[in-house]
Amino acid sequence: MVTRKKITGRFGSAAAGMLAATAGVSLAARRRLAAARARQLELDETALRRTSLAHQQRMHWELLTRALDDPSLAEVMDPYDKGIPAERRRQFIYANAWYVYLYHVHQAGLVSRDELYAALREYFQSPIFREYWEASRHMRASLDADSAEARMGRMVDGLVEDIDAADTDEWWVVGTPPSD
Incomplete structure (x- = not known):
């Protein structure tokens, strides 16, 4: 009898060990599955944000296009000084459309910071864009100082200062994009 108890005890220990190992594997598998689900949810959320942003950009462009096509509609959203001639204010609306476009393509990761800076450097050669x-x-x-849009605005302010201070006609080499 004593021998049987020892054998049973050994089998019991082996079975208990196998159960513990299985439970450990099962717990690890559940954790991996939970992590995979969390990653998928994050990817889905990112895709939804990008889709929403693309929709917002299309709507922004549609509204701006209507304002550019119809001066009476431009008056609705015209935040510029009324002492500026209407034609110039419409040009400002168009310049703003380009600026917002550049902001969004950069935020979407379609252009690097250096590419953004190069495009802005080119746009700011236009006196109307500068105005x-x-x-x-x-x-x-009025922007939140920590927002991406405010940071880009400060970058452009620095670029404009660099362009104004440059003593070269080679505008395409003026300034260095900030690293932040």
């Missing part, structure tokens, strides 16, 4: 930037200063002042 738009100055006329919209009050709008940028």
Whole structure:
């Protein structure tokens, strides 16, 4: 009898060990599955955000296009000084459309910071674009200082200062994009 108890005890220990190992594997598998589900939810959320952003951009462009096509509609959302001629204010709306476009393609990761900076450097060669930037200063002042849009605005302010201070006609080499 004693021998049987020892054998049974050994089998019992082996079975208990197998159960513990199985439970450990099962727990690890559940954790991996939970982590995979969490990653998928995160990917789904990112895709939804991108889809929503793309929709918002299309709507923004549609509204701006209507305002550009119909001066009476441009008056509805015209935040610029009324002392500026209507034609120039419409040009500002168009400049803003380009600026917002550049902001969004950068935020979507379609252009790098250096590519964004190069495009802005080119756009700010236009006197009208520069005038738009100055006329919209009050709008940028209301942005949350930590927002991506405010950071881009500060980057552009620095670029404009660099362009103004440059003593070269080679505008395409003026300034260095900040690293932040």
